[in-house]
Amino acid sequence: MFPPFRYFKPKRIEEVTAFLAEHGESARILAGGTDLLVGMRRGEFTPDVLIDIKGIPELQNLSADNGTLPIGAAVSVNDLLDSAEVAALFPILIQTALRMASHQIRNRATVVGNLCNASPAADMGAALLALGARVTIASPRSRRVLPLGEFFTGVKKSALGRDEWVISVEADTPPPGSRMGFLKQARVRGPDLSTVNCAAVLLPDGALTLVLGAVAETPVVVTGCGSDKGNGIADRVREAIAPIDDVRGSAEYRMDLACLMTRRMVEKLTADSRRG
Amino acid sequence: MDSHTIEFEINGKRASLEVVSHRTLLQVLREDLHLSGTKEGCGEGECGACTVLVDGRSVTACLTLAVEVDGCSVRTIEGESEGPDLSPLQEAFVKNHALQCGFCTPGMIMSARALLERNPSPTEDQIKEAIAGNLCRCTGYRPIIQAIREAAARRKDQSAKG
Numbered sequence: 177m178f179p180p181f182r183y184f185k186p187k188r189i190e191e192v193t194a195f196l197a198e199h200g201e202s203a204r205i206l207a208g209g210t211d212l213l214v215g216m217r218r219g220e221f222t223p224d225v226l227i228d229i230k231g232i233p234e235l236q237n238l239s240a241d242n243g244t245l246p247i248g249a250a251v252s253v254n255d256l257l258d259s260a261e262v263a264a265l266f267p268i269l270i271q272t273a274l275r276m277a278s279h280q281i282r283n284r285a286t287v288v289g290n291l292c293n294a295s296p297a298a299d300m301g302a303a304l305l306a307l308g309a310r311v312t313i314a315s316p317r318s319r320r321v322l323p324l325g326e327f328f329t330g331v332k333k334s335a336l337g338r339d340e341w342v343i344s345v346e347a348d349t350p351p352p353g354s355r356m357g358f359l360k361q362a363r364v365r366g367p368d369l370s371t372v373n374c375a376a377v378l379l380p381d382g383a384l385t386l387v388l389g390a391v392a393e394t395p396v397v398v399t400g401c402g403s404d405k406g407n408g409i410a411d412r413v414r415e416a417i418a419p420i421d422d423v424r425g426s427a428e429y430r431m432d433l434a435c436l437m438t439r440r441m442v443e444k445l446t447a448d449s450r451r452g
Numbered sequence: 453m454d455s456h457t458i459e460f461e462i463n464g465k466r467a468s469l470e471v472v473s474h475r476t477l478l479q480v481l482r483e484d485l486h487l488s489g490t491k492e493g494c495g496e497g498e499c500g501a502c503t504v505l506v507d508g509r510s511v512t513a514c515l516t517l518a519v520e521v522d523g524c525s526v527r528t529i530e531g532e533s534e535g536p537d538l539s540p541l542q543e544a545f546v547k548n549h550a551l552q553c554g555f556c557t558p559g560m561i562m563s564a565r566a567l568l569e570r571n572p573s574p575t576e577d578q579i580k581e582a583i584a585g586n587l588c589r590c591t592g593y594r595p596i597i598q599a600i601r602e603a604a605a606r607r608k609d610q611s612a613k614g
């Protein structure tokens with residue numbers, strides 16, 4: 177079914193980096209495989225080498241430290257759902273995880289894999305962008321930290337160089353009194369990719385970060401929302417996004433959905449904060 | 453061709469097997485181990501017909517490489533009943549007419565088993581959530597949900613009796 181490839185399962189971060197440096201483009205990282213193996217089955221990728229990163233203990237890291245939550249590259253979406261700490265500090269990530277795929281896919285799918293696949297519809301991509309998250313990238317030269325906003329560069333394209341890979345994604349705990357939410361519209365109520373998704377964080381000082389997904393080549397941070405939560409925000413959304421037609425919906429439908437979901441999100445977050 | 457020797461447990465028995473890297477767990481279960489209860493529907497993670505448990509967690513065997521289960525414990529529908537008797541889940545499926553063609557059933561039962569192991573008293577919504585990744589094209593979901601509810605109740609009775 178798949179063309180032959182070699183499989184490595186290193187135990188250390190440095191080994192992954194060395195394998196990538198040695199094999200370059202012909203190697204691929206295997207996390208949960210829920211995007212990679214589907215793509216390989218369809219002939220979209222034909223790697224000679226797969227590097228399974230699930231045997232590296234540090235990549236399972238998921239414990240908040242000093243107000244920052246690191247999510248290691250081997251942490252699955254269901255690991256996130258099982259974490260009481262994530263539920264307490266980042267309800268937006270729980271809301272997002274619950275709307276992703278099915279239970280059996282979430283047991284394998286990693287949060288970082290969702291980012292690295294760089295789909296415009298990536299649900300964790302939208303939620304983590306709204307949180308202002310950063311990725312830590314390893315390469316033979318050094319480690320670098322990149323804001324997620326600079327990580328997505330196009331449809332299935334990221335800022336990773338050919339010998340670079342992601343060790344973790346980090347998000348800072350929003351200040352007390354912040355509100356956050358994730359909304360997703362798909363074709364069916366069960367597992368499906370987003371036709372449009374919307375993630376937002378509202379800080380206690382009124383500043384709003386709004387992200388819309390599946391409406392442009394990458395998830396979009398709608399800038400200039402400031403604390404304007406009135407009608408002006410729909411104009412901002414229309415300017416910021418460039419949806420296309422595909423099997424999940426037409427461009428026109430997506431434009432309307434994006435504006436509607438933005439309005440619902442603002443209502444939800446401001447109602448939450450009125451309730452205190 | 454790149455191959456690896458994997459040691460794992462299959463339905464409670466230890467096994468050691470030489471597998472080539474690019475074969476899926478689904479292929480190895482069905483073709484090498486002749487455990488053909490696990491089905492292939494879509495091959496892309498969408499239908500759940502290939503659902504098996506790896507270390508107690510449900511996964512789609514079509515999107516899992518066989519080499520990845522080295523050191524793990526794998527459970528398939530063939531390991532569901534112990535001895536000649538059907539398991540409470542299997543019995544409840546029969547009693548509630550929760551299958552017609554039966555193609556989705558092994559995957560449904562594995563998802564249900566994973567659910568009952570992590571949550572012995574699921575609500576109806578939790579049952580629906582747990583089988584959302586398992587498609588049934590002929591029976592309809594109502595009898596399946598009812599069967600899982602009944603099996604949960606029976607498992608609880610049994611463990612209360614000890």
Ligand SMILES: Cc1cc2nc3c(=O)[nH]c(=O)nc-3n(C[C@H](O)[C@H](O)[C@H](O)COP(=O)(O)OP(=O)(O)OC[C@H]3O[C@@H](n4cnc5c(N)ncnc54)[C@H](O)[C@@H]3O)c2cc1C
Pocket residue numbers: 204205206207208209210211212213214249275276277278281284285286287288289290291292293297298299300340341342343367368369370496497498
């Ligand atoms: C049935 C089904 C339903 C789905 N539903 C949803 C959904 O509702 N929402 C959604 O957003 N997605 C969905 N997906 C897509 C997919 O499950 C997610 O994107 C998932 O999070 C990918 O993670 P993974 O660990 O499986 O990645 P993999 O498939 O292992 O990897 C994805 C890509 O990223 C690369 N990669 C992985 N980890 C790293 C790393 N650390 N550094 C560098 N590169 C890396 C891989 O080489 C590959 O190219 C669905 C998929 C299926 C099959």
Ligand code: FES
Pocket residue numbers: 491492493494495496497498499500501502503512513514515
């Ligand atoms: S065959 Fe694996 S999910 Fe359909």
Ligand code: FES
Pocket residue numbers: 550551552553554555556557587588589590591
């Ligand atoms: S019984 Fe036929 S698909 Fe479910």
